Amino acid sequence: MRSISQVGKQWSTALRGVSTAFGGRVGVRSSRNPRLVAMKAGGDLGQGGGSLQEKVEGAREAYAGEVETNFAENTLGNPDTEHIKKPPEKIKEIIGLAKKRCIPCEGKDIKALTESEADLLRKQVPGWKLEKAEGNSLRLNCDWKFKNFVKSLEFFQRIAEVAEAEGHHPDLHLVGWNKVTVEIFTHAVGGLTENDFILAAKINDIDTSDLTSKKKPKFWA
Template sequence: MDDLAAKKCIPCNAKDLQPMTEETAHSLISKVEGWKLLNEGAVLKLNQSWKVKSFTKGLELFQLVAEVAEAEGHHPDLHLVGWNNVTIEIWTHAVGGLTENDFILAAKINGLPLHGLLRRKDILRH
């Protein structure tokens, strides 16, 4: 579990795929810098927000994320609110909570070249 970005997501229809406990999620969150744990109606999710330079930069960010998500077969919820507020939520819909797949995808998103898309204040935060 050390290098999450080097791992590959397993198919969500795997018979033994179960949501992880909140305790396990808390132990892993430090491995995906910038991501926060959300508990929405007893469903654990990973969440991160950015401010992008423009509306079109937000769409570019989504395209980069989409390429990683497609390659992993694991798809986050993408939100572009206003003209420059991007939020990504990751959780395994098939099990109604978090799995290692979610942390793998978050780690891979962290490895994307986003600096040219983000507002200066947000670059300093990451």
């Protein structure tokens, strides 16, 4: 049986071959993108070298210093291993659902989105979830919690201004004294259309920093 070191040498040789074919480097993007932890054939491009396994696999875990720099702040990881690359915040000024306008549905041949179509758009409106009403018609829902009753009603007012501007209106629910649920769907089709996700994106852009309680910092013993 071949030793691990022999396997490592063979992998290293193979990687060097690929490295030569691509100008002497494999996966070198760290100079252009400081968030990328890149590996070179036979070793780590960053500081600290790298173990045999790291050299063979061509990647490694981030060092503590790299984590402290927040180098991966734009990466959203999900427990189901679905990793979504979060686009830069400024891109919303150019493209995205929040830049679109709702269009009138009455008298037009507009059909409700299928569940798979709706789920694709849902990924563009963080915090919102798909739910089924009676007859399996889809709804878009999101929950908020505010400081008090007055702040909850103030959030309703801010949503109302957005809804009036778009000509598309959500269902607003106040549960207790500070919990808000917003439900959106297109009544004309009895389900979801792109309008609902456009409105959800615009609601997400509403500044609620003055309506919510400040989170207390956590202290560990």
